[in-house]
Amino acid sequence: MAAITLDHLAHSYKAHPEAPSDYALRRLDITWRDGGAYALLGPSGCGKTTLLNIISGLVTPSEGKVLFDGRDVTNIPTEQRNIAQVFQFPVVYDTVSVYDNLAFPLRNRGIRQAEVDRRVREIAGMLDLNADLDRRASHLTADAKQKISLGRGLVRADTAAILFDEPLTVIDPQLKWELRAQLKQLHAQVGRTMIYVTHDQTEAMTFADTVVVMYDGAVVQVGTPAELFTKPAHTFVGYFIGSPGMNVLPAKIEGRTAYVGGSRINLSRGYPRLAEGQKIEIGIRPEDIRLAPGGDGLPITINRVDDIGRIRIARAQLAEHALNIVVPEEARIPGDGVHAQPIPERVHVYADGHLVEGEA
Numbered sequence: 279m280a281a282i283t284l285d286h287l288a289h290s291y292k293a294h295p296e297a298p299s300d301y302a303l304r305r306l307d308i309t310w311r312d313g314g315a316y317a318l319l320g321p322s323g324c325g326k327t328t329l330l331n332i333i334s335g336l337v338t339p340s341e342g343k344v345l346f347d348g349r350d351v352t353n354i355p356t357e358q359r360n361i362a363q364v365f366q367f368p369v370v371y372d373t374v375s376v377y378d379n380l381a382f383p384l385r386n387r388g389i390r391q392a393e394v395d396r397r398v399r400e401i402a403g404m405l406d407l408n409a410d411l412d413r414r415a416s417h418l419t420a421d422a423k424q425k426i427s428l429g430r431g432l433v434r435a436d437t438a439a440i441l442f443d444e445p446l447t448v449i450d451p452q453l454k455w456e457l458r459a460q461l462k463q464l465h466a467q468v469g470r471t472m473i474y475v476t477h478d479q480t481e482a483m484t485f486a487d488t489v490v491v492m493y494d495g496a497v498v499q500v501g502t503p504a505e506l507f508t509k510p511a512h513t514f515v516g517y518f519i520g521s522p523g524m525n526v527l528p529a530k531i532e533g534r535t536a537y538v539g540g541s542r543i544n545l546s547r548g549y550p551r552l553a554e555g556q557k558i559e560i561g562i563r564p565e566d567i568r569l570a571p572g573g574d575g576l577p578i579t580i581n582r583v584d585d586i587g588r589i590r591i592a593r594a595q596l597a598e599h600a601l602n603i604v605v606p607e608e609a610r611i612p613g614d615g616v617h618a619q620p621i622p623e624r625v626h627v628y629a630d631g632h633l634v635e636g637e638a
């Protein structure tokens with residue numbers, strides 16, 4: 279097991295990078311705690327795989343260092359880093375049994391047969407593969423083969439970290455739910471540092487204690503699933519996490535009031551340090567807006583209401599801006615003259631995309 283530190287890390291695939299946009303990974307300083315369950319979450323092309331490959335040693339960073347428990351491993355090859363990796367698609371030996379597939383990483387390191395047998399059966403039990411141990415891998419479904427890949431990643435007790443790169447891509451949707459929960463339990467059982475790359479917020483939130491959100495080559499927030507939801511550090515996080523995502527509206531701030539077009543929104547704090555020339559926006563989660571029949575609040579028009587089970591989503595319009603509002607199952611939706619009332623404590627202010635802390 280190991281703590282992994284990325285120290286002044288940056289990477290460009292270009293020989294002579296100049297502009298920030300030349301970097302697939304912009305300057306990054308972060309430590310992944312020994313034994314932690316992390317998700318690396320972001321859209322396609324934001325640099326997740328580049329970062330994972332730098333940790334595993336498949337890519338050498340153009341700047342900065344990678345440390346495992348304080349030891350500089352930046353120029354050490356993958357096979358000497360003591361890392362297990364599980365990829366998007368199954369990596370299994372079709373011609374041998376499930377048992378031999380699981381045993382391979384252990385036998386490869388000269389582990390005694392009694393210990394091999396104990397570990398293989400333990401991991402097979404965790405992944406519900408016991409009944410298949412004697413079967414040839416070629417006879418199994420894609421789901422079962424990917425479970426073998428997960429098992430091979432988990433079977434060694436001495437790995438510094440286990441890296442998962444979108445491991446549930448090929449898994450049937452029903453089984454995906456089960457495996458997500460199972461992986462979380464497996465983390466608790468094996469207690470290893472795990473880094474799980476995904477573009478799926480549900481997968482990230484289910485698996486990880488700490489989610490690292492990436493956007494355009496930069497880490498924009500590191501936090502617990504609850505922190506990402508209640509206090510998005512960047513408008514992208516607000517938009518990417520949650521369904522629907524946070525409403526982001528261009529605004530002007532004066533004292534404890536935000537102005538969106540001609541409408542006033544009360545804030546719970548002041549923002550005296552906003553600088554001239556910054557792009558100012560406010561972010562309000564659809565869950566943090568109440569609907570009222572007139573009175574205080576924003577005069578909106580509701581275009582339609584989508585019923586998605588336990589909640590309804592009012593798709594509204596505030597002047598030229600779209601506004602999503604979550605309406606609880608039992609709540610009444612007012613008719614004419616409806617007003618939206620954001621909860622002042624939950625209205626966030628952003629300057630150039632980044633969260634600004636207000637002052638009491």
Ligand SMILES: Nc1ncnc2c1ncn2[C@@H]1O[C@H](COP(=O)(O)OP(=O)(O)OP(=O)(O)O)[C@@H](O)[C@H]1O
Nearest residue numbers: 291292302320321322323324325326327328329477
């Ligand atoms: N070998 C490479 N050579 C040049 N550019 C690359 C290389 N690999 C990735 N890139 C570029 O670096 C950026 C980040 O890519 P990366 O694969 O790390 O993102 P990602 O978040 O993992 O995306 P995805 O989920 O689609 O795999 C992208 O702009 C990509 O085109």
